[in-house]
Amino acid sequence: METMTLAYARTLDEQDGLAAYKEEFYLLPHAIYMDGNSLGLLSKRAERTLHALLDSWKTLGIDGWTEGGHPWFYLSEQVGAKMAPLVGGKPEETVATGSTTTNLHQLVSTFYKPAGKKTKILADELNFPSDIYALQSQLRLKGYDPDVHLIRVKSPDGRMLREEDIIAAMTEEVALVVLPAVLYRSGQILDMEKLMKAAHERSIPIGFDLCHSVGSVEHALHEWGTDFAFWCTYKHLNGGPGSVGGLFIHEKHFGTLPGLAGWFGSKKESQFDMEHTMDPAEHAGAFQIGTPHVLSLAPLLGSLTLFEEVGMPAIRQKSLQLTSYMLELIRHELAPYEFTIGNPTDNSRGGHVLLEHAEAARICKALKKDGVIPDFRAPNGIRLAPVALYNSFEDVWHTVQKLKVIMEEKQYEQFENKRGVVA
Incomplete structure (x- = not known):
């Protein structure tokens, strides 16, 4: 399916009217930040x-x-x-x-x-x-x-x-x-x-x-x-x-x-x-x-x-597009791995996606090791928040692909299924 490809994600980014705002933020080096619903990133304007x-x-x-x-x-x-x-x-x-x-x-x-x-x-x-x-x-x-x-x-x-x-x-x-x-x-x-x-x-x-x-x-x-x-x-x-x-x-x-x-x-x-x-x-x-x-x-x-x-209308529109794309990828790529989508799948959802899995704490640790910053919520929740101002559709694609590899290779098994002091 074309929508499952990296090329398609990059096409969505080319069409994104807010894409340039990513340059306004200090992005974490070598990481995809999906935890903006816990702590947003620093912008250059805020620093000034x-x-x-x-x-x-x-x-x-x-x-x-x-x-x-x-x-x-x-x-x-x-x-x-x-x-x-x-x-x-x-x-x-x-x-x-x-x-x-x-x-x-x-x-x-x-x-x-x-x-x-x-x-x-x-x-x-x-x-x-x-x-x-x-x-x-x-x-x-x-x-x-x-x-x-x-x-x-x-x-x-x-x-x-x-x-x-x-x-x-x-x-x-x-x-x-x-x-x-x-x-x-x-x-x-x-x-x-x-x-x-x-x-x-x-x-x-x-x-x-x-x-x-x-x-x-x-x-x-x-x-x-x-x-x-x-x-x-x-x-x-x-x-x-x-x-x-x-x-x-x-x-x-x-x-x-x-x-x-x-x-x-x-x-x-x-x-x-x-x-x-x-x-x-x-x-x-x-x-x-x-x-x-x-x-x-x-x-x-x-x-x-x-x-x-x-303006909030543009931010909300992109937020819904990002989470919709993430949900589409999750359904297609992660179907064999016993994830449950725990958030509304219509427009009555906010700015993040909730995945539930019995091994959620271990999976979050594996994601962090592989350069994706998620948020764990006890007992079994993985929150992923693609933020309109600094996340891209390519970020979303890579996040789901990394999660797929973690599950395919059972990389999470090297970690204890227990949250950190700050989840």
Whole structure:
């Protein structure tokens, strides 16, 4: 079949309007990087803006807060405005601050208001553990037993969730709904608009974790009326390890006091009045807790210019093309080797492919030895993320071919079927 050949993959690359953006990134030497849904690669633009912010510290000292090309005092709002188009929010609805989990704590502290029989938080059993830990913690702080008051909607197959099951669980006892936009393991995209409408029909506030969707999947949070959202920036947004998170607050909630108040949530013009009564900002900036992490925000200034140039529709289109091609190759080349495709095969998948195999940990180690960087997820998951901005169709072809040889020659047998400290 022509589509199975390297020549065909190279033809797809020749037709790719985003192919040139691969040159914007520092690609790993002698390796194919398929782990951008865990940590995105460094772009040359992100490197430049990091150096620029370092230089402002070196040359301006404390005056860097209000002077220079990117005054630090306004940096969280500036970066937040750059992220707004990626989530379908207004600039004033979006701010770069904190981390995924601290932002979740902030938002739950703000929107979880148990009263009467409405005391429960609705989540799901497939969510990333950190979100569940935070929700359990918030329940305990309110004096509730998480085993009773945290509802985790069951998955019918351990991979996917059904929106109908989630909606059925939105009972009169539910005070808050927190769900992932894209499931971190299977890559399933939940129908956020449908879930949001169902929650609001029942007068339940709802928010979404966008960690595995931002920069990979299109959103319309403002248009949908979503109450809040939160995300990290070191995966598809390529902000660097531990880069500052983001949060969205719909403008209908402007004026709501943040559950966790901090000095940098103040109005800029009154922050240095040093009053003990907080005068919160009249936008998403009110939900900041601490001082901006300037050097962790800096790479995002450069990285986000790539998204401004390309636009999410083009990124999403190429992402779907890359994963579709990968799935086609997998079905054809790996059929004899007992792999299961664990992600949706229609367009309701995010930016990665999930392969399940009993020897997954060993296979991932064999892939790394052969120059492909995958991501292992216990107990049996291999995540492969061809990223639109820096992966090619040829990368996809070589990845599947290397995987085929590993299976044919049983190269994985030289490794222990056990994950590393960081999977």
